[in-house]
Amino acid sequence: MQTMSHSSLKKGLGQQWEGVDLTLLDTVDSTNDWLKSHSGDLPRLVVAKEQTGGRGSHGRVWCSPPGGLYWSLETTFLDRLSTALPLMVGVSIAQVLQALGFHGVGVKWPNDLLVNGAKLGGILVERVYDSRHAPSVIVGVGINTTTPKIAPLIQGRSVVGLDSLRASDANPLDGDELIGRMARAVLDATSVPADALEQNLQAQWSAFDVLNGQSVKIEQPNGDVVEGNAVGITAAGALRVSTAAGESVFYSGDCQLKSL
Structure with missing residues (x-):
């Protein structure tokens, strides 16, 4: 190619x-x-x-x-x-x-x-x-x-x-x-x-968002792991995740689909 x-x-x-x-x-x-x-x-x-x-x-x-x-x-x-x-x-x-x-x-x-x-x-x-x-x-x-x-x-x-x-x-x-x-x-x-x-x-x-509505887990820089459902991004491009404790916003971190 x-x-x-x-x-x-x-x-x-x-x-x-x-x-x-x-x-x-x-x-x-x-x-x-x-x-x-x-x-x-x-x-x-x-x-x-x-x-x-x-x-x-x-x-x-x-x-x-x-x-x-x-x-x-x-x-x-x-x-x-x-x-x-x-x-x-x-x-x-x-x-x-x-x-x-x-x-x-x-x-x-x-x-x-x-x-x-x-x-x-x-x-x-x-x-x-x-x-x-x-x-x-x-x-x-x-x-x-x-x-x-x-x-x-x-x-x-x-x-x-x-x-x-x-x-x-x-x-x-x-x-x-x-x-x-x-x-x-x-x-x-x-x-x-x-x-x-x-x-x-x-x-x-x-x-093009492959995460929207999917179950995800995010490992944060400090090692903490948060799980929930991805619900899009903020105006600044941060990931929005709906968790049992409410909605969380992530500006960085390693995000994986839980099904992968």
């Missing part, structure tokens, strides 16, 4: 974002870490065929074998980093995939892409404060492409690749152009004030 082509990435990014600085790598430890250690003009996009030290939320290892779609985008910092940002990134990516015929993609709060409970991809958002440029944010994305390549690497978790989400007779898709389209959608969605981003998320979230 991926050939590492500047022209395909540029095509996906479109005319508005044709000035995005591009870096293509065969192998890297982490695309997010690469951006942190290399200076450049913003916005900038780094794409890799393989990550040897990919990571997700809470420091978890993200399996990144050759052939997946691994990319990180660094762009200007919003006026404030909202909890809604990774959710809006997820919705933007899901919309692109849906438009291209990859059906059933949803977003699990706060940063996973799922299809029928199986993990398709993940999102890692990190703030950067660097004296060489204005404050910025790095959005890292990893998406599975071929299920058989990734499934054996993750034990105890259900995973899925893009290959199983389109009709077998569908036209082949250029992976680099797809990355460009996803990056363009993220840039479009995040190039607004935080208040506008939150309003846009409220209008679009319900169509």
